[in-house]
Amino acid sequence: MTTPDGKEINVIDGVEKNFALSIMHTNDTHAHLNNAAKRTTAIKNIRAKNPDALLLDAGDVFSGTLYFNEFRGQADLKLMNLMGYDAMTFGNHEFDLGSSPEGHQALADFIKGANFPFISANVNFSADARFTGLFTDLISSEPEKGKIYNGIVKEINGEKVGIFGLTTEETVDIASPGSIAFENYITEAEKAVKAFEGQGVDKIIALSHIGYDDNAAVDNDLTLAATVKGIDIIVGGHSHTELKKPVIVEQDINKQKKDPTVIVQAYQYSDFLGTLDVEFDTKGTVVKSDGELIALKTLTDDPEAVAILKPYSDKVAEVNSKAIGAVAKSELDNPRKDNSATDKISVRSNETALGNIITDGMLSKAKTKNKDVIMALQNGGGIRAGIDAGEITVGEVITVLPFGNTLATMTLTGADLKLGFETSFKEYPAESGGFLHVSGAKVEFDSSKPVGQRVVSIKYKDASGNYIAIQDGENYTVATNAFTAKGGDGYDIFAKAYAEGRVTDLGLSDWENLADQLTSLIEITPTTEDRIVDIAK
DSSP states (O other), rough: OOOTOOBOOOEEEEEOOOOOOOOEEEOOTTOTTHHHHHHHHHHHHHHOOOOOOOOEEOSOOOSSHHHHHHHTTTTHHHHHHHHOOSOOOGGGGGGGGGGGGTTTTHHHHHHHSSSOOEEEEEEOOTOOOTTTTTOOOOOEEEOOOEEEESSEEEEEETTTEEEEEEEOOHHHHHOOOOOEEEEHHHHHHHHHHHHHHHHTTTOOEEEEEOOOOOOTOOOHHHHHHSTTOOEEEEEEOOOOOSSSEEEEEOTTTSEEEEEEEEEBBSTTTTSEEEEEEEEEETTSOOOEEEEEEEGGGSOOOOHHHHHHHHHHHHHHHHHHOEEEEEESOBBHHHHHOOOTTTSSSSSSSSSOOOHHHHHHHHHHHHHHOOOEEEEEEGGGGOOOOOOEEEEHOOOOOOOHHHOOEEEEEEEEHHHHOOOOOOHHHHHSSSSOOEEEESEEEEEEOOOOSOTTTOEEEEEEEEEOEEEEETTTTSSSEEEEEEETTGGGGGGGHHHHHHHHTOEEEEEEEEEHHHHHHHHHSSEOOOOOOOSSTTTTT
């Protein structure tokens, strides 16, 4: 039944009834397909009981394992089509390939091949010709598969449900979007809600890749829920948060009571399938909610999914097992902090043995192209895995550096370098993806000093093995990955150098550089060398 103002209401035997909605959700799967057949089983089990349950993905299907390096999302797509996703929003890693010679062709192919629509209200694809005909800046009640919309309207049991997407604006800094633009998430969310309400839709889902409690100065789900009226559910990603139960936000940004907004997120790497059951009253307000994360490791594999994955998994196994000719005498780990730790070692806040080897390989390779390179830098956020003790394989190396970055050189002044390392240390002792590992230099900082005043000294090793202090007014050539050289992770001083033509992309693959370095060492004993020292400790 429809009211005079166009609103749908659920009426049974002449009595208005509450509306129940079920959602299955995933996020940040990052090409981890070993659990995909189990995920398929979980989805089929739920649909057998509730065929109207929505299936949504909150982004970052791309990047992370050999499945992506080999197949550029196509293996994931075949399985997502089998699972029957209703919609997906874009994560920042969907835009990792923008600096490659092919640009975002893999993403365009991924979209074209999908049996479901994509949604993101704050991403503008219009400047990239690869997406011509795929992208439309509107909300559709009749969305086509393989197309991009601001949002879509789904009709479920006679009720209209609006779903719109959001992608973190940090993508500009932490990926390689090229000409693809990102708009303010609050502004675009408010527009989307208004558009839905104009169509009589009062049950609204934000499918977001902005992080549950990520940097509030940029964007996150908690701020979105408290700021934008009319959002009933946020299905989130980006922060890899394990929300075992839904979080309910019932206060606005001014701490005043508001209609509930339910937030869910399902951790990472297809470890879980998230589920959410919500009940709306006749005014479109959430009155009940419950949900859980289903641990997929306990389930059996779906035979149909196993058959689809087999040609991909066979190729991955072949590549993965190929030895590179080097042996780790003990584990080259990739440590991270838990949510409460501040003093634990992390690849995103401390020197690590693996970070040293990566940068040593970068420096060695860069010097073959330019003898004037004095040091190499690697962002900790780009180091994605460790290496087990024993014989090292191609697969392990690619998993360490999965983003397909190339090696670049930058010409910087000493003052530029100091500003760069101030950015590196600004979050310390907390983790930062922009924390720089270094080769060819020793850096001292003082964490007791204010942010922006922490660098004490930067010294580089000259041809005689002596350490020479960097001078503010002198020019130096340093090596890093192309992502960092273009200003990724908020390195504005490097972005300036790139804009001024002071960056040269050498076109050498980062994982291949690492493989060459490991092979040259033959036997690797992990060690750190006090290349980065906090003198406050």
